[in-house]
Amino acid sequence: MSGLLGFTRRHPGTVWGFAAVLFVAFGAPLIFPGLMKVGNIPDGVFASIHQFFLDLRFTFADRGWPMGAWHTLVLVSKLAVVFLVVLLVGAYSTWTERKVLAYMQDRLGPTRVGRFGLLQPLADGIKLLQKECIVPLGADRNFHYWAPVLVFVPALLGTVIVPFGRLQDGTLMMVSDLNVGLLYFLSLGAFGVLGIFMASWGSNNKYSAYGGFRAVAQLVSYEIPIAFCVMSVVILAGSLKVSTVIESQWMVYSTGANTPAVSVLGLPFALWFIVPQLLGFVVFFIAGVAETNRTPFDLPEAESELVSGFHTEFTGLRFAFFFLAEYVNIFIFATLTTVLYLGGPLGPRIWFLGETLSSITWFAVKLFAVFFTVVWLRGSLPRLRVDQLMSLCWKRLLPLSMLNFFGTAVLVLLVRWYWSPAANSAMGPIVGGEHASGWIGFISLLLLVAGGVVAWVAVERASRRRKREASG
Amino acid sequence: MGYEEVLSTETGILLERESEDRFWLNMGPQHPSTHGVFRVLLETEGEMVVKVIPIIGYLHRAVEKLSENRQYLGALPLTDRMDYLAAMFNNMALTRSVETIMGTEVPVRAQWLRVLALELNRLASHLLFYGTMGLDLGALTPFFHAFRERERVQYVLEMMSGQRITFNYIRYGGVRGDLTTGMETEIRKFMETFRPSLKEYRTLLLENEIFASRMKGVGVAPLERLLAYGVTGPIARASGHDWDLRRDDPHDAYPEFRFEVPVAHESDCFARWWVRLREMEESAAIVEQCLDGLPAGEHVKRMPFFFKPPKGEAYTAIETPRGELGTYVISDGTVFPYRVRYRAPSFCNLMAITELLQGKLIGDVVAILGSFDPVFGEVDR
Numbered sequence: 001m002s003g004l005l006g007f008t009r010r011h012p013g014t015v016w017g018f019a020a021v022l023f024v025a026f027g028a029p030l031i032f033p034g035l036m037k038v039g040n041i042p043d044g045v046f047a048s049i050h051q052f053f054l055d056l057r058f059t060f061a062d063r064g065w066p067m068g069a070w071h072t073l074v075l076v077s078k079l080a081v082v083f084l085v086v087l088l089v090g091a092y093s094t095w096t097e098r099k100v101l102a103y104m105q106d107r108l109g110p111t112r113v114g115r116f117g118l119l120q121p122l123a124d125g126i127k128l129l130q131k132e133c134i135v136p137l138g139a140d141r142n143f144h145y146w147a148p149v150l151v152f153v154p155a156l157l158g159t160v161i162v163p164f165g166r167l168q169d170g171t172l173m174m175v176s177d178l179n180v181g182l183l184y185f186l187s188l189g190a191f192g193v194l195g196i197f198m199a200s201w202g203s204n205n206k207y208s209a210y211g212g213f214r215a216v217a218q219l220v221s222y223e224i225p226i227a228f229c230v231m232s233v234v235i236l237a238g239s240l241k242v243s244t245v246i247e248s249q250w251m252v253y254s255t256g257a258n259t260p261a262v263s264v265l266g267l268p269f270a271l272w273f274i275v276p277q278l279l280g281f282v283v284f285f286i287a288g289v290a291e292t293n294r295t296p297f298d299l300p301e302a303e304s305e306l307v308s309g310f311h312t313e314f315t316g317l318r319f320a321f322f323f324l325a326e327y328v329n330i331f332i333f334a335t336l337t338t339v340l341y342l343g344g345p346l347g348p349r350i351w352f353l354g355e356t357l358s359s360i361t362w363f364a365v366k367l368f369a370v371f372f373t374v375v376w377l378r379g380s381l382p383r384l385r386v387d388q389l390m391s392l393c394w395k396r397l398l399p400l401s402m403l404n405f406f407g408t409a410v411l412v413l414l415v416r417w418y419w420s421p422a423a424n425s426a427m428g429p430i431v432g433g434e435h436a437s438g439w440i441g442f443i444s445l446l447l448l449v450a451g452g453v454v455a456w457v458a459v460e461r462a463s464r465r466r467k468r469e470a471s472g
Numbered sequence: 473m474g475y476e477e478v479l480s481t482e483t484g485i486l487l488e489r490e491s492e493d494r495f496w497l498n499m500g501p502q503h504p505s506t507h508g509v510f511r512v513l514l515e516t517e518g519e520m521v522v523k524v525i526p527i528i529g530y531l532h533r534a535v536e537k538l539s540e541n542r543q544y545l546g547a548l549p550l551t552d553r554m555d556y557l558a559a560m561f562n563n564m565a566l567t568r569s570v571e572t573i574m575g576t577e578v579p580v581r582a583q584w585l586r587v588l589a590l591e592l593n594r595l596a597s598h599l600l601f602y603g604t605m606g607l608d609l610g611a612l613t614p615f616f617h618a619f620r621e622r623e624r625v626q627y628v629l630e631m632m633s634g635q636r637i638t639f640n641y642i643r644y645g646g647v648r649g650d651l652t653t654g655m656e657t658e659i660r661k662f663m664e665t666f667r668p669s670l671k672e673y674r675t676l677l678l679e680n681e682i683f684a685s686r687m688k689g690v691g692v693a694p695l696e697r698l699l700a701y702g703v704t705g706p707i708a709r710a711s712g713h714d715w716d717l718r719r720d721d722p723h724d725a726y727p728e729f730r731f732e733v734p735v736a737h738e739s740d741c742f743a744r745w746w747v748r749l750r751e752m753e754e755s756a757a758i759v760e761q762c763l764d765g766l767p768a769g770e771h772v773k774r775m776p777f778f779f780k781p782p783k784g785e786a787y788t789a790i791e792t793p794r795g796e797l798g799t800y801v802i803s804d805g806t807v808f809p810y811r812v813r814y815r816a817p818s819f820c821n822l823m824a825i826t827e828l829l830q831g832k833l834i835g836d837v838v839a840i841l842g843s844f845d846p847v848f849g850e851v852d853r
Contacts, residue, residue, distance in 0.1 A: 213518075214519075299835075304505040305835055379613050381680065383611075386833055386835060387519075
């Protein structure tokens, strides 16, 4: 395990350095907002801003200004803030990654620019800004020009459905709580492939071409298990809406002013979807890492094979777009993992302490946990081969995700039709309250989890047997 | 299909004209994973490699020819530049050959110091292999972990020889400088930390599912083919060829040491990797024995600056981290060698690669090339 983590016994300083990084990245927000005893964002600056825009609505109405103008104003201000935040997070996640990876590898990472190298992303940005955008001879100039844009824009658009936190009146801090939010996420994933392929095709470089072929095959393949996993969650939540997915994981807890008590399978307590969807979570995570082109699935930009893959021929700001898009994509992937499986931006409330941390902090913690795991994988795993990548998707992940999908569907139907007749008529999520039915649901849930564990153990044992045979 | 052939003006090689489903991929000489300046033209069908044309010679410096125009001592530093990852062995190769012609009696302490230097250098070389093998497969961490230890070996070797890469340490009649207590302490300190590190290396890659799937069963090289190409060293041992010149044709103090020669029979990339990992353990054992039993005495038998070996010739070979490095020296009784010829293991090993790469995926090409661990300073000389 220590080897996997990359920590070394002989350098205890590594562990402390890593702890320091953790603190700098997320410790401060953990401690300070943590003193405020709230899970939602307290009545503070966010709530005032929220109130300001709500009041502005009446002002608009009083003055007889069109409501569309108000909507536009709200949307544009939200977008401006979110894009700024996301770009900053994207830039600084490069710093975090470099630091975490460095400590896993017995290095220090960036230390020169600013304290702890904190200004490194800024310096990198300035450097890339100054560089010439070289277009190789024989490249398709239009493709080469537009490809970074087409990769960057879908990544940025994905941030529209990122819930950064929740105000006390139950409003999620997001640009737009689309009623097809998850579908929107899936479609953006498919859109990003276009830019990558344009980049590879327009570069007039064989390595780029290979990178592009690989990227298209990989991204298109891994969309499918992701879609199945997302749909399994949608079955449980009963909605494609991000807010509903989050609420349905907080049945008991989330009894704020405007939030209905929603239950998964009629359970009498809150349950993150990672529990009933353990299998789905694992598949979603693996496929998500592949979808964001990260190690061990970084084949489209495998530097030992394809130099830099599809962005070999990009320099300066155009390269920066690819670079930033990758990190924004990781951010969105981490967000979706948090929303779908880890209860969104809300944290548990301990009964004698009250609410633990503010929702923004919880969101950051969960996000970082996912991001850290992604970096951890990069620190410990080699890259798959092309054929292994494809067979992993089509032979392992896809059947597993389909199994998970149908298992969830059957379970929900059984619970609905046989044990929760009261909720039968509604198409919406199952409303809890009948504890007897809830417990039956819970037992069947346990069965599902047990099935997942058994499958996991079987896979593990099989792999160990293979290892034994190979080494013996 | 009948592909039309076109002459590549740049390489002078007949290439088949590219078509929709087949094209040529030029890998190297500047490519992240060709380990120097190897160039290979791959005719690819999708990701599949159907034809391989290796091109070498980008690092040719005429070491052999230059040696003829220098005195014997002057020819030694040239050898440092051949296998720049294992310069001690190159020194040793020429030294052994010349000493054989001259019939020099080397002091016992010098012989032990030679073994110490050689085995430390073998560690450095194999550590680099361990790191780059991981890097070739896309794993970053092994590289840094290996370089952490390699840096300490380099530090020790620098103390011993005064150089980091081109050591020029092993000389005719002994070694350049004696081992001081400070150096000995440093080596002991290094050995204390090296054993746990070796365990760490194992944990990081040996039990890694993806690493195993990338390496096992990939690039299986049958022993007959390897021997036909003259492949030696860890690559041949990974195909079941139990042959190590340290044991089978020992020089200097090697007969005094107890060590195993790791042999694997799987013949794949993983076996080649595993053999080198085991060799590191055995080298560490030799270094420990060396430190414990280092005899007192002279570290060099003084020789004149310009000496004239008697007329004669000798071919000797030693076991380098890459295989059998043979040196053929002809002396005509003057201060200049009449002819020096090296049988470079990397060159012979590389010849077997062409056959192995055919029909593989691009990812495998990198893995196989990495598992052969060629050094192009030595291939081209």
